[in-house]
Amino acid sequence: MKVLIMSDSHGLTQEISMITDRHKQEVAAMIHCGDSELERKNPLMEDFLAVRGNCDYDDAYPDDFVENIAGKRFFLTHGHLYNIKMTLMNLAYKSEEIGADIICFGHSHAAGSEMIDGKLFINPGSIRQPRGRMEKTYAILEIGAKQLEIIYYDLEGKIVEELRNAYQTE
Numbered sequence: 001m002k003v004l005i006m007s008d009s010h011g012l013t014q015e016i017s018m019i020t021d022r023h024k025q026e027v028a029a030m031i032h033c034g035d036s037e038l039e040r041k042n043p044l045m046e047d048f049l050a051v052r053g054n055c056d057y058d059d060a061y062p063d064d065f066v067e068n069i070a071g072k073r074f075f076l077t078h079g080h081l082y083n084i085k086m087t088l089m090n091l092a093y094k095s096e097e098i099g100a101d102i103i104c105f106g107h108s109h110a111a112g113s114e115m116i117d118g119k120l121f122i123n124p125g126s127i128r129q130p131r132g133r134m135e136k137t138y139a140i141l142e143i144g145a146k147q148l149e150i151i152y153y154d155l156e157g158k159i160v161e162e163l164r165n166a167y168q169t170e
Contacts, residue, residue: 001028001069001070001142001143002023002026002027002028002140002141002142002143003027003028003029003030003031003069003070003074003140003141003143004019004020004023004027004029004030004031004138004139004140005030005031005033005104005122005124005138005139005140005141006019006030006031006032006033006124006127006138006139007032007033007034007035007053007078007104007105007106007107007109007123007124007125007126007138008033008034008035008053008106008107008109008125008126008127008128008129009032009035009036009037009038009126009127009128010035010036010037010055010126010128010129011036011037011038011128012127012128013038013044015127015128015136015155016036016038016044016045016127017044018155019127019138019155020044020047022157023140024047026140027140028069028070029049029067029069030047030048030049031048031049031050031074031076031104032045032048032049032050032051033050033051033053033076033077033078033079033104033105033106033107033123033124034050034051034052034053034054034055034056034061034077034078034079034106034107035053035054035055035056035078035106035107036050036053036056037055037056037057038058039058039060040058040060040061041060049065049067049074049076050065050076051063051064051065051076051077051078052078053078053080053106053107054078054080054107056078063077063078063081064076064077064081064094065077066098066100069143070143071143072101072102072143073098073099073100073101073102074100074101074102074103074104075094075095075098075100075102075103075104076104076105077091077094077103077104077105078105078106078107079091079105079106079107079108079123080107082094082105084105084107084108084123085107085108088114088116088121091103091105091121092116092117092119092121095119096119100119101118101119101120102119102120102122102141102148103119103120103121103122104122104123104124105121105122105123106123106124106126108123108131109125109126109129109130109131109132110123110125110130110131110132110133111123111124111125111126111130111132111133111135111137111139111152111160111163112125112163113139113150113163113165113167115167118169118170120141120148120150120167122139122141122150124137124138124139124152125137125138125139125152127155133160133163135152135154135155135160136154136155137152137153137154137160137163138152138153139151139152139153139163140153146168146169146170147166147167147168147169148166148167148169149164149165149166149167150163150164150165150166150167151164152164
């Protein structure tokens, strides 16, 4: 089962539409980790599990969201309320409290994934203003029976191999 994850699109619409059209038939869920700068009722956002970022002004978005997908408990947040630019510790504590397996967040615009104490932390980067890389990125997580594989893509849909990772699960 696959899950599309993006963040920090900051007002982009054509790019969200392009990514959605490219992958909607292959994914079971789509996540936006905030700073879309679009209203929740915007048709582009209707198929996304989405949270509110520090640049989102529509309070129809929740700050945090928990969703069970493919037997995994996902915790979605933008990250600004957890000080993620300094540390993942606050986010790790919150994920422990709610029993999350996979934590999706944005805010820093820095793409990457990391397994910490059996929990997978995923930042898909930004499709508008990446930091630390040239590529504007989003990610697809593939959930297997014993493995989680995270594949990052650029806007053109090419895999960014340096960011690709597979993590074993129990």
